[in-house]
Amino acid sequence: MKNYNAFVFALCGAREHIDYLHIALKALKRRTTLPIYVVTDCSRNEIPIEHNCVIDVCTPKEYTHHQAAIFLKTSIHRYINIEDHIFCYLDTDVIAVGEKVEAIFKEFKSPISFAKDHCVLNEFSSYAVHCDCRKTADIFNKAFMECIDDLDEFSLLHDCTIKKNRISFFNFIERSKSTVTRYLKYRIKFFLPFRKIYFADNIILDRQLRCWVDNFGNPYMRLVSMKQVACSLNLKWNFIFQRLETKDGKNIWRYPCNHLKEAIKDKFNVPIQNDKWHHYNGGVFLFSNESIEFLEAWHKFTLAIFEDRYWKVRDQGTLIATTWLFNLQKHSTLPSKWNCIVDDSNPQSIPVKIKAELLHIFNRIGDDSWFFWQRIKHLISDE
Numbered sequence: 048m049k050n051y052n053a054f055v056f057a058l059c060g061a062r063e064h065i066d067y068l069h070i071a072l073k074a075l076k077r078r079t080t081l082p083i084y085v086v087t088d089c090s091r092n093e094i095p096i097e098h099n100c101v102i103d104v105c106t107p108k109e110y111t112h113h114q115a116a117i118f119l120k121t122s123i124h125r126y127i128n129i130e131d132h133i134f135c136y137l138d139t140d141v142i143a144v145g146e147k148v149e150a151i152f153k154e155f156k157s158p159i160s161f162a163k164d165h166c167v168l169n170e171f172s173s174y175a176v177h178c179d180c181r182k183t184a185d186i187f188n189k190a191f192m193e194c195i196d197d198l199d200e201f202s203l204l205h206d207c208t209i210k211k212n213r214i215s216f217f218n219f220i221e222r223s224k225s226t227v228t229r230y231l232k233y234r235i236k237f238f239l240p241f242r243k244i245y246f247a248d249n250i251i252l253d254r255q256l257r258c259w260v261d262n263f264g265n266p267y268m269r270l271v272s273m274k275q276v277a278c279s280l281n282l283k284w285n286f287i288f289q290r291l292e293t294k295d296g297k298n299i300w301r302y303p304c305n306h307l308k309e310a311i312k313d314k315f316n317v318p319i320q321n322d323k324w325h326h327y328n329g330g331v332f333l334f335s336n337e338s339i340e341f342l343e344a345w346h347k348f349t350l351a352i353f354e355d356r357y358w359k360v361r362d363q364g365t366l367i368a369t370t371w372l373f374n375l376q377k378h379s380t381l382p383s384k385w386n387c388i389v390d391d392s393n394p395q396s397i398p399v400k401i402k403a404e405l406l407h408i409f410n411r412i413g414d415d416s417w418f419f420w421q422r423i424k425h426l427i428s429d430e
Contacts, residue, residue, distance in 0.1 A: 052152040053082040054135045055127060057119040060112025062093040067139040067412050072098055074427040075143045086119050086126050102126050114353055117362050120329075121346040129336045137405070138330040140412055141386070144426045145404030152333065156379040159338040161327035161366075162386035165396060168367065169303035169322040175364035176310050177357055184302035187280070191291065191299065194276050199269035201258075207418045212249055212267040216259060217395040219250050224289070310357065311368045315348060319371050326367045330407045331386040345369040391417060 054075060058064050068085065075083060085098050088106045104126055106115035119126075123136060133152050154160060164171065173181035196202055201209055223233040236244050237252075244252040249261040258266035273291065277284040282291050282299065291299045308319045334342065348365035352358035370376055387403030390396045391411050397419055411417045415424075 051081070052133045052135070052149070053084060053127075054079065054137060055084040055086060055123060056137055056139055057086040057123050058116050058139050059088040059091040059106065059119065060093070060116060064116070064139050065092060065094050065096055069097060070413055070427060071137065071139050071142055075137075075148070077427070078143045078146060078148045081149060084127055086123060088115055088119065091115060110353070111360070113360050117349055117360065118346075121342065121349045121362055121365075124334065124339055124342045129334075129339070131336070133333060133335045136332050136334065138407065140408050140410075141330055142406045142408060142412065142423070142427065143404065144401060144406050144423060145384070148404050151331075151381070151385050151404065154381050154385065155333040155335065157335070157337045158373070158375075159341050160333040160379070160381055161329065162331055162381035162383060163325050164328035164363075165388045165390070165393075166301065167303075168308065168319070168324045168326050169305055170301040171326065171363065172304045172307035173302065175307045175359055175361065175367075177359060178304060178306040180302055180304040180306065184299060187282070187291075187293075187299040187302070190280050191276065194279055195271065198271045198276070201266065201268050207421070208261075208265075209267040210418050211399070212259075212261050214394045214397045215248075215399050216250055216268060218397075218399055219247050220289075221395050307364055307367070311364070311371075314351065314355065314358075315368050315372070317368050317372050319367070321376070324376055326363075327370060327380065328386055328388065328407070329362050329366050330388075331381065331405060333381070341369060341373055341375075344372060389419065391419070 056068060056071070058068055072083065072085075082100060083098070084100045084102060085096055086102045086104060087096060089096075089101070089103045091106070091112055104119060106118050110118060120136070123134075127134065133155050135151055172178070173184065201213070220233075223229050233246065236246060242254050243260075244254070246252065251260050251262070252270065253260045253264070253266070256266055257270045259268040259270065260266045273284045273289075276282075277291055280291070282293060284290075285292050288298075293299060297303065303322075305322050308322050311317050311319060345362070345365055348368050349362050352365060353360065358364065370378075384403045385405050386407050387398065387405065388396055388407045388409070389398070390409040392409075401423065406423070408420075411420060414420050
């Protein structure tokens with residue numbers, strides 16, 4: 048039985064990240080009375096950290112600020128009293144929005160607990176190492192977005208209602224793909240001989256307008272022929288999986304490769320048997336004194352890639368390697384409500400209804416021009 052629980056952040060360097068921290072702290076303090084620690088290298092920080100429990104650690108001078116922050120994160124257990132406590136590590140872009148955030152500590156499963164990431168290993172691969180696959184995928188995706196902008200004028204509008212309806216549409220499509228029965232029900236409706244076909248609330252196909260419209264008939268998305276898009280981009284449209292693919296069958300929206308898997312085997316001699324394994328996300332994790340061996344190995348692997356230019360500077364690839372080293376690839380994971388990833392570049396990740404306790408928001412924390420931030424900032428503000 049652990050004596051008490053606590054939250055902990057680790058960061059240093061740019062003002063942007065410290066600003067994120069201050070927002071995250073403000074949200075968390077509204078929802079917990081537990082201790083909150085911040086581990087940092089004060090000498091690197093562009094502005095002071097406004098918090099009463101700051102632990103100052105001197106990081107190696109030869110590291111960039113980004114490397115130093117990862118250094119602190121993966122060695123976090125060295126700077127706090129880990130004996131008989133359970134800690135919850137949070138990235139600075141993780142915002143507490145639920146009323147039961149302290150319940151996360153009940154989820155701890157020895158030796159360490161992570162939530163799953165938003166993609167699988169081979170789809171994440173090119174974000175971890177400097178292979179050519181990410182550059183190729185970015186070229187395809189840029190061409191696709193330009194094509195959509197030409198065919199669907201609503202994609203360029205900044206109206207909040209239109210954006211919300213589009214997100215609801217993409218979420219509906221994802222739910223429709225969750226089972227064969229749901230998907231068939233969705234596809235069959237296209238053959239109905241009506242001008243307007245009702246799929247769900249605010250998801251109505253108006254054949255005469257060739258648009259998706261809301262309950263009041265307001266259009267928010269043009270009905271685009273993906274076959275036409277595919278043809279114009281010299282790609283092919285996979286009707287079964289509803290995705291654009293290269294001629295050799297690669298999904299351009301995911302663009303999987305095995306270069307990370309190969310790099311892990313080459314550098315750490317850790318074989319990974321499943322290239323579609325749903326790996327863990329390092330933005331939120333629970334740890335205790337039972338986690339020390341795992342964290343030490345993660346830290347060691349991470350320092351090793353700092354010296355290897357083929358590897359990108361991040362901790363995710365080495366987390367994958369460490370997980371397989373310890374045979375924890377089937378370990379119990381935190382439910383997604385404890386690390387709900389919201390990525391503004393992926394509309395399908397933006398929740399219509401917020402049911403999470405912790406939101407992991409990529410890139411746009413504090414951005415008042417972003418409609419989703421406008422929706423949630425009242426959860427942080429004292430007003």
